[in-house]
Amino acid sequence: MVPRQSPRDGQIGFLYLPPIRVQGISVAGEQTAVGIPEYDIVFDIGLCPRPVLSAQILALSHTHMDHVAGLPYYFSQRFFQKLPTGRCYCPAVMAEPLRAMMRSWIALERQETPFEIIGMEPGDEIEVKPNTYLRAHASSHTIPSLAYALVERRKKLRDEFVDLPQERVRQLRLSGEEISRVVEVPLVAYTGDTEPAPFLYHADFVNARVVIAECTFFDRDHQDKAKFGKHLHVEDLRPLLAAWKAQHIVIVHASRRALLSHARERLNDVAAGRPVDSVHMLMDFRANRKRLEAQAAEFDVVPVVDGAMGEVSSGENT
Numbered sequence: 001m002v003p004r005q006s007p008r009d010g011q012i013g014f015l016y017l018p019p020i021r022v023q024g025i026s027v028a029g030e031q032t033a034v035g036i037p038e039y040d041i042v043f044d045i046g047l048c049p050r051p052v053l054s055a056q057i058l059a060l061s062h063t064h065m066d067h068v069a070g071l072p073y074y075f076s077q078r079f080f081q082k083l084p085t086g087r088c089y090c091p092a093v094m095a096e097p098l099r100a101m102m103r104s105w106i107a108l109e110r111q112e113t114p115f116e117i118i119g120m121e122p123g124d125e126i127e128v129k130p131n132t133y134l135r136a137h138a139s140s141h142t143i144p145s146l147a148y149a150l151v152e153r154r155k156k157l158r159d160e161f162v163d164l165p166q167e168r169v170r171q172l173r174l175s176g177e178e179i180s181r182v183v184e185v186p187l188v189a190y191t192g193d194t195e196p197a198p199f200l201y202h203a204d205f206v207n208a209r210v211v212i213a214e215c216t217f218f219d220r221d222h223q224d225k226a227k228f229g230k231h232l233h234v235e236d237l238r239p240l241l242a243a244w245k246a247q248h249i250v251i252v253h254a255s256r257r258a259l260l261s262h263a264r265e266r267l268n269d270v271a272a273g274r275p276v277d278s279v280h281m282l283m284d285f286r287a288n289r290k291r292l293e294a295q296a297a298e299f300d301v302v303p304v305v306d307g308a309m310g311e312v313s314s315g316e317n318t
Helices: 050-054 071-080 092-109 166-174 220-229 234-243 260-270 285-298
Strands: 013-017 020-027 031-036 041-043 057-059 087-091 117-120 125-129 132-138 146-157 180-190 210-214 248-252 279-281 301-305 312-316
Touching: 013 248, 013 285, 020 050, 020 210, 031 050, 031 248, 050 071, 071 092, 087 092, 092 117, 220 234, 234 260, 260 279, 279 285
Parallel strands: 041 057, 057 087, 087 117, 180 210, 210 248, 248 279
Antiparallel strands: 013 020, 020 031, 031 041, 125 132, 132 146, 146 180, 301 312
8 A cells, every 4th residue: 555645744824914924834842933024033943944044033932942943053054055144032041051052063063153142131122124123021931931022113293293384393303302202113023932921911012013922722621731831822812812903913833733623713702803804823824825815816916835835925917
């Protein structure tokens, strides 16, 4: 008897949530790497799927194997492909252990692969693009961990000057009057692995346009498992989905044992009241492909799928 072909693995999840893409792989206990190409950043790197290599910035939520195992390969491949050395941000207390891991590869590979690992404390931030910052938040997992938010800073005319003629505003500015104020616009928030914690109600998460949220357990009788492992259960999302104002929420880190149809049913239940098609599962390939096709139809293009990696792009409709 001819054996059954091995199941296809390593398929990239893809969502186009204008104006950003969310792409990567996230399966609880196996691997998580979620990229936002528009900001040149990847959250976690459990393994290193091809799209991850192009990201200049890595933001590690924590150092469990399924979130960090691809780090040496990432640095090595960028060196091999003559790309600039990427920057890895992580919980501060884990920075030196990660550096030690990278140094251990020198004897194995007989080469010194360049790397940059930078520890962050809650509240720290770094500029990733002009006026756009990556900010660390204190999450709560079984080991030191962080959540992250991408926040844009914009200058806005102060309220008392809004109704003034433009020439008067110009005069005030030239006279040295401070006519503008800085406002923060949360763009993307990433929870990482966490139990319910106060940071989830921070303005960076409540007001983010896109929230990428871990949810590992969906069965009603698995709430104790979620608490033990300090993960989110789908019921934990009920108050969060009511509080978050996000246009889109992307669920990641579901267990492979979770039946997709059951997970979607439970998500629909806890998301009652939210706009239709505002809660997505990164690894729901069928639903996401259908959504992409509908988006492509609006622009008279057809989605093109890379058969080897499952990556999705757009090609002209000929």
